[in-house]
Amino acid sequence: MPSLLTAELVRLNARAASKQDAIVQASELLAAAGFIEPGYLESLQGREQVSNTYLGNGVAIPHGLQEDRHLIRRTGVAVLQLPEGVEWHDGERAHLVVAIAAQSDEHITLLQRLTRLIGDPQQLRTLVEARDPQILVDALNGAVAHTGPSVVDSTPADFEQRVELVLDYPHGLHARPASAWVATAKRYQAALRVRHGDTAADPKNLVSLLQLGASANAQLVLSAQGVDAGDALVALKRTIEALSAEEHERAAAARARRQKAQPVLWTPLDPADVFEGVSAGPGFSIGTVRVLRAAQLEIEDRPGNTVDATHQLDAALHSTANELEALTRDTAARLGAAEGEIFAAHRELLNDSALLEHAARLLLDGHGVAWAWHQAAEQQAARLAALPDPLLAARATDLRDVARRVLKHLGENVATPMRLDTPAILIAEDLTPSDTAMLDPAVTLGFCTVSGGPTSHTAILARTLGVPAAVACGASLLKIADGSEAVLDGTSGRLYVGVSAQDRERARQTQLHLLEQAERAAANRALPAVTLDGHVLEIGANITRPEQVRDALANGADGVGLMRTEFLFLERHDAPSEDEQYDTYRRMIEASGGRQLIIRTLDIGGDKQVPYLNLPHESNPFLGVRGVRLCLRRPDLFVPQLRALYRAAKEGPLWIMFPMVSTLDEARQAIALAETVRAELDAPKVPLGIMVETPSAAAFADHFAALVDFFSIGTNDLTQYVLAVDREHPELARMAESLHPAVLRMIKQTVDGARKHRKWVGVCGGLAGDPLGASILAGLGVDELSMSSRDIPAVKTRLRGSRLDALQALARRALDCEDVDAVRALDNAEIKAAA
Numbered sequence: 001m002p003s004l005l006t007a008e009l010v011r012l013n014a015r016a017a018s019k020q021d022a023i024v025q026a027s028e029l030l031a032a033a034g035f036i037e038p039g040y041l042e043s044l045q046g047r048e049q050v051s052n053t054y055l056g057n058g059v060a061i062p063h064g065l066q067e068d069r070h071l072i073r074r075t076g077v078a079v080l081q082l083p084e085g086v087e088w089h090d091g092e093r094a095h096l097v098v099a100i101a102a103q104s105d106e107h108i109t110l111l112q113r114l115t116r117l118i119g120d121p122q123q124l125r126t127l128v129e130a131r132d133p134q135i136l137v138d139a140l141n142g143a144v145a146h147t148g149p150s151v152v153d154s155t156p157a158d159f160e161q162r163v164e165l166v167l168d169y170p171h172g173l174h175a176r177p178a179s180a181w182v183a184t185a186k187r188y189q190a191a192l193r194v195r196h197g198d199t200a201a202d203p204k205n206l207v208s209l210l211q212l213g214a215s216a217n218a219q220l221v222l223s224a225q226g227v228d229a230g231d232a233l234v235a236l237k238r239t240i241e242a243l244s245a246e247e248h249e250r251a252a253a254a255r256a257r258r259q260k261a262q263p264v265l266w267t268p269l270d271p272a273d274v275f276e277g278v279s280a281g282p283g284f285s286i287g288t289v290r291v292l293r294a295a296q297l298e299i300e301d302r303p304g305n306t307v308d309a310t311h312q313l314d315a316a317l318h319s320t321a322n323e324l325e326a327l328t329r330d331t332a333a334r335l336g337a338a339e340g341e342i343f344a345a346h347r348e349l350l351n352d353s354a355l356l357e358h359a360a361r362l363l364l365d366g367h368g369v370a371w372a373w374h375q376a377a378e379q380q381a382a383r384l385a386a387l388p389d390p391l392l393a394a395r396a397t398d399l400r401d402v403a404r405r406v407l408k409h410l411g412e413n414v415a416t417p418m419r420l421d422t423p424a425i426l427i428a429e430d431l432t433p434s435d436t437a438m439l440d441p442a443v444t445l446g447f448c449t450v451s452g453g454p455t456s457h458t459a460i461l462a463r464t465l466g467v468p469a470a471v472a473c474g475a476s477l478l479k480i481a482d483g484s485e486a487v488l489d490g491t492s493g494r495l496y497v498g499v500s501a502q503d504r505e506r507a508r509q510t511q512l513h514l515l516e517q518a519e520r521a522a523a524n525r526a527l528p529a530v531t532l533d534g535h536v537l538e539i540g541a542n543i544t545r546p547e548q549v550r551d552a553l554a555n556g557a558d559g560v561g562l563m564r565t566e567f568l569f570l571e572r573h574d575a576p577s578e579d580e581q582y583d584t585y586r587r588m589i590e591a592s593g594g595r596q597l598i599i600r601t602l603d604i605g606g607d608k609q610v611p612y613l614n615l616p617h618e619s620n621p622f623l624g625v626r627g628v629r630l631c632l633r634r635p636d637l638f639v640p641q642l643r644a645l646y647r648a649a650k651e652g653p654l655w656i657m658f659p660m661v662s663t664l665d666e667a668r669q670a671i672a673l674a675e676t677v678r679a680e681l682d683a684p685k686v687p688l689g690i691m692v693e694t695p696s697a698a699a700f701a702d703h704f705a706a707l708v709d710f711f712s713i714g715t716n717d718l719t720q721y722v723l724a725v726d727r728e729h730p731e732l733a734r735m736a737e738s739l740h741p742a743v744l745r746m747i748k749q750t751v752d753g754a755r756k757h758r759k760w761v762g763v764c765g766g767l768a769g770d771p772l773g774a775s776i777l778a779g780l781g782v783d784e785l786s787m788s789s790r791d792i793p794a795v796k797t798r799l800r801g802s803r804l805d806a807l808q809a810l811a812r813r814a815l816d817c818e819d820v821d822a823v824r825a826l827d828n829a830e831i832k833a834a835a
């Protein structure tokens, strides 16, 4: 953050006859420095009418009203040092008046700095007594920017520039699209406002947006003020509209699921207690009930040193953010991108300035850090829970979930008793997404909750995990005695308790029948991916841990086409040792049982950051030191990994693959280092390959093919680099279509290059898991397709129903298409002809 406070803006040894006088003096300083228009004084005074700007321990932070940001020319701060003080609020005297004119919501930094100062009476005294303005400048610089809570404003007036729109989201504005709005809004300096009727929100603040309660077809007014107001409005509107198609697709998929979920799998013939809820995960199970009566979180108020408390809260928020980032990536890799986004939205909740400000105020009032945080979060959650739209009200669960993580990092024992030792059907008031993501499907026969909804994040995760579930079953659910025998029909959302012996037997017959059906489907999955004319494709799974191999094989994988090792480095405080890595790779070999196993070396950088490596900030991380570039610069990371891999290679087959290679020299260096390590360990030679995920690697495929043993095409990165679209960009990500003919041409070039040297080519990017993508890739001549385990059955079904010559014709035509839509349009025509 630039220096916003200079010595000229500090008035030492000042006197103020009244609070009003102090504000006038401070605004004069700001105006003289060119930060504000004179009219901003009124705004500073207006703020005092609606809120208390006394922060504590003699520090006050007057700041203008949010809607007056247009009166700010530049963000700046002015300080009045008042050794005698002036009465500010409720008998409290201010000795340091820090007047803030902030254009945007860079927020929190100021509070953090000031709360630290306030909690440190000695330093504060130094500032009040200082005779050199530079002492104040040094203490406060970098701490500027927040103009006050950006939560729902009770007196909303649109900013000057405005546009109107109708919210075309079938489920209204919920956390996932709202996070994308926030990401767009934050890219602009302008003050932005979204108004829905007489409620307004700051689109840079997720909770504020959720509190708008904007349901489907809500009339919204977007308005903006400030330097880039026009651009900000255009971009925000575009983001909002661009998400509409996706929201409709998701709603249609949910509808289809619900329609499919209607059939009742089983009904008892004898009387039984029926708890009717809403299906949240299809499936059928019989078992013992475990009732989890949620213990009310009792957080003791343990007042302590405010400085320490602020540091602790800071550290806990930081650790939680890192944990949620890791969880986002891990969940995306394990369960899918949409499931990962649930935790990305959770991370955004941590940035809620109103929540942080509330917690900071409670700290300054002398409360303990955990208590202050819990109170602030609970109040915020209660506000969300009170919203009339159940979908939005459900976000309270998300906030409580995030808050609990922070409490854990603050040392509170908030452990959930979710772990089941023996198989059981879980009954709870509600489950948070984190609880659900942690459920072990091996022992969780299903779950039923009193509250929750079918579109809640909990339900999404339950479906992905394949756990039968019913939500919104009503409060009487908790009256069920722990240990009761029950039958759960997750497909229709019904739980039966007190079932007669005959009915239990009938239920078992139904279960057996359903199991046989599933086994038949599994048997089909286990068949090879062979086309109608006998061409066989290898099918790999993309996984991160040895424990996932079983699921991959059950879904029909022939082996592991991509093990992403960076997940070994996440969710921890230091890098895993060589021995720890060796153990994981050895277990991976064991689990793979001699099947194909491709292990990719560390791919850190870009979207995958590891905090403890303390890597320098990069403005373009995707174009920065990532993948093999990092490994070659950090032998302290690379050599132990290579040693662990070669030690494991003595136990069974594995291939080693280097990510993000863009030059021949990088490949040569990586191979040379691997060979040195291998020779030192006297380990067997293993195939060494590269990911082809940069345009240069694709264009130079013939050169690379002479150097390496195999290629695996990373279409996710290749697409972003070929199309110059950041794969995580909230507005552009939908453009990052791997089916784009430009990407397909790069893939063809890669296959041609490999063929020149008779080298094996696989594909491990997302395109391989899309039935149409897989068909084109097969037609382009790749040897292997590696994908998320759950994508395998659909891809196999498609390939087993096609002829190779038809797939080749499809690929040829796709290469000649003009755009993605044209490629998609080929789908029906070609595949139907082939089948």
Ligand code: PEP
Pocket (backbone or CB within 6 Å): 562, 564, 603, 693, 713, 714, 715, 716, 717, 718, 764, 765, 766
């Ligand atoms: C890819 O880029 O396609 C790939 C498989 O690697 P990742 O998604 O891990 O970057």
Ligand code: MG
Pocket (backbone or CB within 6 Å): 659, 693, 714, 716, 717
């Ligand atoms: Mg990649």
